Amino acid sequence: MEWSDIKVFLAIARARSLSGAARATKQSQPTMGRRLKVLERDLGHALFQRGSEGLLLTDEGDALLAHAERMEQEALAFERELAGQQTQLEGQLRVASSDWFGVHMLTPVFAEFGKAHPRVSIELVTDARLFSLARREAELAFRIQPFAEPHVIQRRLMTVPYGLYVAKGSPRPDGAGGQGSALITLDAAYSDFPDARWLKKTLPKARVAFTSNSRDVQARMCALGAGLAVLPRPLGDSIANIERIEIDPPPPGRDVWLGYHRDLRRLRRLRALVDLVAARLAE
Numbered sequence: 001m002e003w004s005d006i007k008v009f010l011a012i013a014r015a016r017s018l019s020g021a022a023r024a025t026k027q028s029q030p031t032m033g034r035r036l037k038v039l040e041r042d043l044g045h046a047l048f049q050r051g052s053e054g055l056l057l058t059d060e061g062d063a064l065l066a067h068a069e070r071m072e073q074e075a076l077a078f079e080r081e082l083a084g085q086q087t088q089l090e091g092q093l094r095v096a097s098s099d100w101f102g103v104h105m106l107t108p109v110f111a112e113f114g115k116a117h118p119r120v121s122i123e124l125v126t127d128a129r130l131f132s133l134a135r136r137e138a139e140l141a142f143r144i145q146p147f148a149e150p151h152v153i154q155r156r157l158m159t160v161p162y163g164l165y166v167a168k169g170s171p172r173p174d175g176a177g178g179q180g181s182a183l184i185t186l187d188a189a190y191s192d193f194p195d196a197r198w199l200k201k202t203l204p205k206a207r208v209a210f211t212s213n214s215r216d217v218q219a220r221m222c223a224l225g226a227g228l229a230v231l232p233r234p235l236g237d238s239i240a241n242i243e244r245i246e247i248d249p250p251p252p253g254r255d256v257w258l259g260y261h262r263d264l265r266r267l268r269r270l271r272a273l274v275d276l277v278a279a280r281l282a283e
Contacts, residue, residue: 001039001042005039006039008025008027009036011032012055016056026280036048043060046060090117091269093120093123094138094139096127097141098128098144103126104234104235105281106142109280110122112276112280128189130143134150134151140274142157142258149259151263155257155258158282160255161233162254165222165229167222167226167242170225173203173245177203178205179206183208184210185208185218186218188211195252206228215235219242223239258277258278
């Protein structure tokens, strides 16, 4: 059993609902439901049953509760002991990511981290090139594919869904193969990306009106009515003047991986930031 799953179980047991547990842990309700299903699958038992007062513990859930609370007490005692030994975190961290992911996904987490650790300075670099962790070009990096570099500690953070977007009030593709539609897509250097290939396959007769290696630029052009664009949904759904088109099959999603060099695994400010990012963004 993972301690993080036990914390989800405790939150649900105390709130008696997925929504209440989600608010308490600052995670989404679907995430809470998925984590509970994983724990129940691993244990081979249903832990809750739905009643008039919400989610109630089954006999197996009630048996787990006492053990989970003892685990929580030990974990909190350990955290207090570490907190008493630690000095305030300080220093600099250089983080590399793509432009849209840095702006729309990471900056809210970094703002929260900065309030908790005001003596840590974060430098976020958004660039298409891959920064070397071995040469300390960045201490922490986020990529859409696993790290091939040696001696990198990495984990899959999340899967980002993508969608097809159009400016509100603009015509939607109605011709066969997208004939008559304008496309906003990645430039030639990234034409092999899954969403770019999907766009060519799904709307082969549409004309390419604009290309860019920046998702934010593509989103802006889409909002101005320049054409259809495939965008990460966390980005596209946040733009007021565009709307997502339901299409089957939808554009393929992309995994996001985080990684850092194993020599930095004991760098406390790095570990604290990784833990917070995982708590806020991990599935």
